[in-house]
Amino acid sequence: xxxxxxxxxxxxxxxxxxxxxxxxxxxxxxxxxxxxxxxxxxxxxxxxxxxxxxxxxxxxxxxxxxxxxxxxxxxxxxxxxxxxxxxxxxxxxxxxxxxxxxxxxxxxxxxxxxxxxxxxxxxxxxxxxxxxxxxxxxxxxxxxxxxxxxxxxxxxxxxxxxxxxxxxxxxxxxxxxxxxxxxxxxxxxxxxxxxxxxxxxxxxxxxxxxxxxxxxxxxxxxxxxxxxxxxxxxxxxxxxxxxxxxxxxxxxxxxxxxxxxxxxxxxxxxxxxxxxxxxxx
Amino acid sequence: xxxxxxxxxxxxxxxxxxxxxxxxxxxxxxxxxxxxxxxxxxxxxxxxxxxxxxxxxxxxxxxxxxxxxxxxxxxxxxxxxxxxxxxxxxxxxxxxxxxxxxxxxxxxxxxxxxxxxxxxxxxxxxxxxxxxxxxxxxxxxxxxxxxxxxxxxxxxxxxxxxxxxxxxxxxxxxxxxxxxxxxxxxxxxxxxxxxxxxxxxxxxxxxxxxxxxxxxxxxxxxxxxxxxxxxxxxxxxxxxxxx
Numbered sequence: 079x080x081x082x083x084x085x086x087x088x089x090x091x092x093x094x095x096x097x098x099x100x101x102x103x104x105x106x107x108x109x110x111x112x113x114x115x116x117x118x119x120x121x122x123x124x125x126x127x128x129x130x131x132x133x134x135x136x137x138x139x140x141x142x143x144x145x146x147x148x149x150x151x152x153x154x155x156x157x158x159x160x161x162x163x164x165x166x167x168x169x170x171x172x173x174x175x176x177x178x179x180x181x182x183x184x185x186x187x188x189x190x191x192x193x194x195x196x197x198x199x200x201x202x203x204x205x206x207x208x209x210x211x212x213x214x215x216x217x218x219x220x221x222x223x224x225x226x227x228x229x230x231x232x233x234x235x236x237x238x239x240x241x242x243x244x245x246x247x248x249x250x251x252x253x254x255x256x257x258x259x260x261x262x263x264x265x266x267x268x269x270x271x272x273x274x275x276x277x278x279x280x281x282x283x284x285x286x287x288x289x290x291x292x293x294x295x296x297x298x299x300x301x302x303x304x305x306x307x308x309x310x311x312x313x314x315x316x317x318x319x320x321x322x323x324x325x326x327x328x329x330x331x332x333x334x335x336x337x338x339x340x341x342x343x344x345x346x347x348x349x350x351x352x353x354x355x356x357x358x359x
Numbered sequence: 360x361x362x363x364x365x366x367x368x369x370x371x372x373x374x375x376x377x378x379x380x381x382x383x384x385x386x387x388x389x390x391x392x393x394x395x396x397x398x399x400x401x402x403x404x405x406x407x408x409x410x411x412x413x414x415x416x417x418x419x420x421x422x423x424x425x426x427x428x429x430x431x432x433x434x435x436x437x438x439x440x441x442x443x444x445x446x447x448x449x450x451x452x453x454x455x456x457x458x459x460x461x462x463x464x465x466x467x468x469x470x471x472x473x474x475x476x477x478x479x480x481x482x483x484x485x486x487x488x489x490x491x492x493x494x495x496x497x498x499x500x501x502x503x504x505x506x507x508x509x510x511x512x513x514x515x516x517x518x519x520x521x522x523x524x525x526x527x528x529x530x531x532x533x534x535x536x537x538x539x540x541x542x543x544x545x546x547x548x549x550x551x552x553x554x555x556x557x558x559x560x561x562x563x564x565x566x567x568x569x570x571x572x573x574x575x576x577x578x579x580x581x582x583x584x585x586x587x588x589x590x591x592x593x594x595x596x597x598x599x600x601x602x
Binding site: 162230232233236239242243244246287290292293296 | 411412413434435436438441444448450457458460485487503507513
């Protein structure tokens with residue numbers, strides 16, 4: 079691993095992975111609070127429409143994918159309010175619809191598109207300096223927004239009605255959260271690909287949820303698990319010569335399973351829903 | 360000036376044949392506990408949600424003379440239930456301080472501690488919200504609503520899911536908060552015994568406001584029969600037993 083770090087491509091991969099692990103880990107906590115674990119999957123798969131348009135039109139595919147993802151992020155909460163459908167139902171529409179559009183557009187292009195595989199499964203080792211700069215900018219944006227509006231975003235994600243009653247502009251906050259998530263999803267595509275991108279959002283935050291004793295701890299642990307998974311996955315990838323994206327996700331999954339086993343052993347798992355006692359004490 | 364003025368409020372949900380509440384008007388003087396009563400589906404929660412701007416409505420709502428939309432920071436809200444993920448490691452302290460939006464410092468901690476103590480949950484501050492009993496959770500939600508020092512408190516069936524002793528404790532605490540903090544409270548309730556004991560003003564709702572007045576004026580057999588149907592009876596407990 080240390081020898082591999084001598085190569086600029088490996089340095090870029092490491093930096094990109096760490097930044098994405100940090101940003102996705104932080105936003106993953108909001109995803110868990112909002113109970114929208116499906117969000118990353120839906121936006122990533124829907125962005126295939128943008129990638130396909132880019133491939134067909136000869137434009138930067140990730141730029142068009144970002145346009146589709148941000149468009150979805152901007153309109154999701156408005157659509158939720160207009161249709162009165164739940165977020166997961168709307169995401170259940172967004173994913174297949176836009177992905178189908180992408181597949182149809184690609185079917186119009188003759189011949190095999192080899193670069194599509196890198197979008198589907200990620201190719202962190204081929205991240206360019208330009209790509210790294212975009213990932214750094216997205217991560218910085220996430221950090222700045224969370225530093226300034228984090229508590230309001232948490233309140234709106236956890237209890238939208240309570241936040242509205244407390245005077246917050248919940249629609250704007252949820253839209254901001256969706257746009258940030260969309261940007262992080264697009265930034266993460268180069269690391270783990272469309273198929274696995276949601277893992278970086280959900281698994282580190284879910285692992286943190288198993289171990290944390292407070293929400294504040296969850297915000298510390300989730301990015302640490304995200305970064306740790308990327309480091310471990312890259313190391314495994316370099317050592318065994320396997321694709322880095324799936325290696326990162328498998329490492330994140332193993333950490334989750336270990337955390338779950340640890341929390342069960344220490345009896346820190348909450349009781350099942352039906353076991354909750356009622357009555358005032 | 361009234362703490363709350365509701366004028367001709369009508370809420371009509373899309374696709375419904377008739378409004379959920381129709382031309383509801385009432386006014387609450389400062390420092391009172393007013394309790395909205397009525398059968399299920401009569402629009403009690405809808406009136407609270409209209410005041411909070413959570414549902415679209417026609418009419419006018421003013422809080423201390425200001426349009427309700429501009430006075431939301433004067434209002435504390437205690438929902439009937441919270442769709443809580445039980446496994447979330449959110450502590451009671453974090454939940455109560457959430458409306459303070461990350462403000463730090465001694466004043467914030469004092470405020471959280473003060474209301475946790477007033478609600479009798481000071482020893483639960485570092486517990487997870489998801490492990491609290493129904494009564495403890497309600498108290499935590501009231502503390503959360505109080506922590507920004509609102510002047511008007513809206514409570515949606517605070518006694519729901521709480522045992523009989525707990526109901527009275529909760530209303531005792533509410534009455535104490537109202538008198539100590541100069542609050543005005545508007546409460547939705549089904550418990551006529553509690554209404555009789557703690558309300559200064561009772562509002563009978565069945566889509567439209569049917570009657571208002573003191574508990575003694577409003578909680579009569581005829582009025583309740585009109586509001587709930589013929590099966591309702593109110594038993595006034597006399598000291599020393601008997602009804």
